[in-house]
Amino acid sequence: MLTIDTLLFPRWIVPVEPAGVVLEGHALAIDQGRILDVLPAVDAAARYLGRITLHLPSHGLIPGLVNAHAHAAMSLLRGLADDLPLHEWLTGHIWPTEGRWVSEAFVHDGTQLAMAEMLRGGITCFNDMYFFPDVTARAASAAGMRACVGLVVIDFPSAWASGVDEYLDKGLALHENLRHDPLISTAFAPHAPYTVAPATLERVRTLADELERPIHIHLHETAAEVDEYHARHGRRPLAHLDALGLLSPELLAVHMTQLDDAEIARVAETGVHVLHCPESNLKLASGFCPVARLLAAGVNVALGTDGAASNNDLDMFGEMRSAALLAKAVAGDAAALPAGHALHLATLGGARALGLDADIGSLLPGKWADVTAVDFGALEAQPLYHPLSQLVYASGRHQVTDVWVAGRHLLKNRVLTTLDADAIHQRARAWRDTIANG
Known part of the structure; x- marks a missing residue:
């Protein structure tokens, strides 16, 4: 019998790969941070001895959720300026508040708040775009959470940098410093x-x-934005980025609510990833990302929460449900985004966009043990016929009991182990x- 670090015996395992599969009566074996085996529970009990063995008789195990687009530190601005259209919300409220208050301390505290919320909601990896990405990276690494931090670029000065040259210089230095961190990766993040x-x-x-890094950018978020850009530059933003050579599998295009058929075809042809934020788009009345048409064209779609200032939570269970329901309504097809595919968007779709799909996003031997345990035992989850459908259409983040990142137990029976709640x-x-009275 082989002694290993952790042996988990849930009721169900939803590995995401192969698609649609739900394993009942199986176990997950973890050793040295990675998934060693997924096998029938009877065989696991005979083959492995876990230093830690956990029986989860009413739970399902899923891959850790990947929040493909976030502004983590903006959790401190949650609810500050609600029920406003995007331009007014951003230029009249958010940017002025950020200009006054954003600092290293703001980003550290806001990122810790966001990570606590995300871990308690089953999220093990987030793709961030915000000022002071060095602070975000340190906070995530210290908490044991996986993150892709954006090397932010924007044309106006901030507390982080005085101009484009400094944004890029600081970003390149941070990328170099993080090259060997097993949990933290980087992406260029022009706003x-x-x-x-x-x-x-x-x-x-x-x-x-040169660095083989992704480019993470807001794109085609609202009709007004697209129309104004076209009036100023003579073409739509996507076409302009195409002319600049940016459309490629390295481009992570956030929102994409305004797309015609030719643009969808071009996105598919060039391998661009679309990062879909349904609840933020709904709240700001930005429009509807044509998810079903993108998927039909072969585009990889990932799921994100956006920031808590425009959502107002970092809840990927809510995003999965909203994405599935919205896709059906927009397509006029109840089968447009089935539950299993919604989970794919929130796991393997995000991992693929970030270039991490060889290591996370599904529960396969050899991948990092980024795992979320969801308890289906409560009254509100009964009766349970199909765990996948239950997960997307009738479950909430409050049902997440345990979370592991690279085999490390970061949420244990709803208690955070690396963050001081x-x-x-x-x-x-x-x-x-401070902000309310300032």
Whole structure:
């Protein structure tokens, strides 16, 4: 009998690969941070001895959820300026508040608050775009959480950098410092075509090609944005990025609510990934991402929450349900985004967009043990006929009991093991008082 680090005996395992498979009466074996085996429970009990063995008789195990687009530190701005259209929300409220308050302390405390929320909701990896990405990276690494941090670029100065040259210089230095961190990766993060000049986007493309890093950008978020850009530049933003050579499998295009058939075909042809944020788009009335048409064209679609300032939570269970229901309504087809595919968007789709699908996003031997346990035992989850459908259409983040990242138990029976929840709570209240009274 082989002694290993952790042996989990759930009721169900939903590995995501192969698609649609639900394994009942199986076990998950973890050793040295990676998944060693997925096998029938009877065989696991005969083959392995876990230093830690956990029986989860009413639970399902799923891959850790991947939040493919977030502004983690903006959790401190949750609810600050609700029920406003995007332009007014951003330019009249969010940017002025950020200009006054964003600092290393703000980003550290906001990121810790966001990570606590995400881990308690089964999220093990997030793709972030915000100022002071070095602070975000340190906070995530210290907490044991997986993150892709954005090397932010924007045409106006901030507390992080005075201009484009400094944004890029600091980003390159951070990328170099993080090259050997097993949990943290990087992506270039120009904010949007309307806030980053074409010459800067060309510089970003050149650097991204040299370093083989993704480019994470807001794109085609609203009709007004697209129309204004077309009036100013003579073509739509996607076409402009195409002319600059940015459309490729390295481009992570966030929102994409305004797409015609030719644009969908071009996105599919060039391998662009679409990062879909359904609840933020609904709340800001930005439009509807044509998910069913993108998937039919062969585009990889991932799922994100956006920031808590525009959502207002970091709840990937909510995003899965909203994405599935919205896709059906937009397509006029009840089969447009089945439950299993919604889970794919929230796991393997996100991992693929970030270039991490060889290591995370599904529960296969050899991958990192990024695992979420969901309890289906409560009254509200009864009766249970199909675990996959139950997971997407009738489950909530409050049912997440345990989370592992690279085999490390970061949430244990709803208790965070690497983050001080009380201290995070206190600092969040202090920031609220400071910002509200400022």
